[in-house]
Amino acid sequence: MVAPSLKLQDLIEEIRGAKTQAQEREVIQKECAHIRASFRDGDPVHRHRQLAKLLYVHMLGYPAHFGQMECLKLIASSRFTDKRVGYLGAMLLLDERHDAHLLITNSIKNDLSQGIQPVQGLALCTLSTMGSAEMCRDLAPEVEKLLLQPSPYVRKKAILTAVHMIRKVPELSSVFLPPCVHLLHERHHGILLGTITLITELCERSPAALKHFRKVVPQLVQILRTLVTTGYSTEHSISGVSDPFLQVQILRLLRILGRNHEESSETMNDLLAQVATNTDTSRNAGNAVLFETVLTIMDIHSAAGLRVLAVNILGRFLLNSDRNIRYVALTSLLRLVQSDHSAVQRHRPTVVDCLQETDASLSRRALELSLALVNSSNVRAMMQELQAFLESCPPDLRADCASGILLAAERFAPTKRWHIDTILHVLTTAGTHVRDDAVANLTQLIGGAQELHAYSVRRLYNALAEDISQQPLVQVAAWCIGEYGDLLLEGNCEEIEPLQVDEEEVLALLEKVLQSHMSLPATRGYALTALMKLSTRLQGDNNRIRQVVSIYRSCLDVELQQRAVEYDTLFRKYDHMRAAILEKMPLVERDGPQADEEAKQSKEAAQLSEAAPAPTESQASQLLDLLDLLDRASGDAQHPPPLDPSPGGALVYLLDLPCAPPPPAPIPDLKVFEREGVQLNLSFIRPPENPALLLITITATNSSEGDVTNFICQAAVPKSLQLQLQAPSGNTVPARGGLPITQLFRILNPNKAPLRLKLRLTYNHFHQSVQEIFEVNNLPVESWQ
């Protein structure tokens, strides 16, 4: 050896003296080198000192595996100090994953049978900490012998070693089961503590043991009773409570034994009541026992009065100023809220107060408990509290709080308007933290609440005008403005004060959303679609919208680009279809949005393929179609704009085609009659599910100065076709563009015979009766092919 070895104290001094991490490492490495050299030389005298130093270094986090063999040597030596350090090293350095641990089995065996108590204690301690399954099996008989020895010092350790063995090798439970009952008779607290732990372990492992030990319930009750009723005993009392640790353990065991078992529960009832009332709660030890009692009462089949007592105790805990106690009270109340809901409701105000806590663990528990306590009667008050909390809570709780509020609102909303208000509030305060489907839920909700359309669109517009950074809010607002833009501009809504909104303002706002760098691509998609829908809802001209749409034709984002191109084509080539395509959406079914989208997809595809011989676009070939469209920009695109849904969650909202009949008319309308301002138009619809059917809607409009009254329209078709006339919507068309009359004709044409239609009109106009009979020419070919 180069230098004399340091004592442990000196090493610690040196390490403390090191000012930086690097210096410390240097010192330690130097020392480790010494230690290694010393181990190699095999110096027996100082070995334990070296190992002690090594263990210290190990605790600091440096590798120390080269000390493992030294542990063995030290354990085998006869000196107690050596053994002590050796066993400590074994506990810290060895574990069952390295094979070296098996080597100490023999040493342990020798030590256990030696009869020197401290040595035995050491051996047991080590065995219980790192004994592997093989070791346990080998040494089980030794441990069992030790269980029966008179000395309590060794016995208590032996019992706990047995616990460990059972955990590792469950078959050994049969070995250790018989002595347990006998051990319960002991008076020594250490032994009792150990025994109870052992019994608990046995009961948890096997139901047979559980049944066996139910017999000892009276005995346990007796032990606990003596503990509680005995006066102050210096040996075991901790701040006035006699051996709270033992009490807690017994209570836990009673809980396990009494679960689902009427008889045992009954024997325990009195005792539990006694413990609950007698324990001194001014100190923490007493509270600990009380807490365990409450948990036990909850778990077993206790009398109703006892349960009420338990809930009251928890309520008292909640009011306690010590935070620890409040924490455990909140935790247990959470467990109880399912079973004893009404009892916990009584403490609701206190729980809500706890929301204001600065402590993170407490406020989280309070939040969970408050959300669990919301029911239909207290929903409004609770929601107010929770929303106030949402504004001030720490960020990691926000997501939970927001989703909790939304869930509770869904289940207990008293009115739709309140529901919409609540969701709106959540979106404005914690928009970025809500779950993804919140947007879908909200739009579905708004869509369903017919009477609230104007109200919601107005509120959303206001919210959007203030702040465009909260993405879910922006998405919902954009969708609503698109759908109900006309309601927004009407200006009157009784639920909220009237607001004059200009068309230009609305368009400007949507453009701002489109251009903002804070908007996600999905949000932009929403905004673009909304702009498009507004083109039909707004009265003004569409130049601004067209401009925006054409700008985005060259956007880098593929999704936006696709939409823009489609919409642009819609403007240019299919303008006549625009109104029908961009109609208001019907309510979407909530439960199967995916199924709906697919159904819609197939329907639209079928319809469009009826109109023009185009292949159905699949999702994968969207990009290809886009390229095709661009290539043939000269305008001979045979297929209509691929209106199939593009990928992404906004499927449902992109397509504004209603899936309920009447489906949009791909066949162009026809004007068949015009006389003095009275005009008759025909529009044709061929539903895809019934190719033989043709629906003709005739519309009679009046732009003259005189009303048209007694309007009757009759029709005739060739014999091979069947005609069915449905009742007209009325027979008066008021002057100057009043409400037109519509009437539906159903024509069945199974043989696809050429369609011919003769119409006869009679009406009164300008105080003259008019009668017209004519055949409709220029019927489009698609109506009967």
Added chain:
Amino acid sequence: MVNKQGQTRLSKYYEHVDINKRTLLETEVIKSCLSRSNEQCSFIEYKDFKLIYRQYAALFIVVGVNDTENEMAIYEFIHNFVEVLDEYFSRVVSLMIMFNLDKVHIILDEMVLNGCIVETNRARILAPLLILDKMSES
């Protein structure tokens, strides 16, 4: 046991944790304990177990337990442990713990065996240690 600077003074694991993970674990644990003020409660939820800590001057004693344990009993146990140390060292300070680490280990081993509390009576815990001291002196 950790001090305010995050240096571990004593650590005992009753479940196997890899050595490199230990330092990481200890730093995280002490960080979450240090960030709490006096006003907050002593129980923290950390990953899938609970931490119960108590501060004594510049030393934090942290015990990690699984869900089934009674937190308040453990809280009490920490105090019991400190009282035992106090009696043995007659007014213990953290320096003493540092320099007599092996003795502290022995005391801890007397009180806790494989994660279960075995003895809480001060006299009985310290008896073997006192005998040991007498033996090494003579």
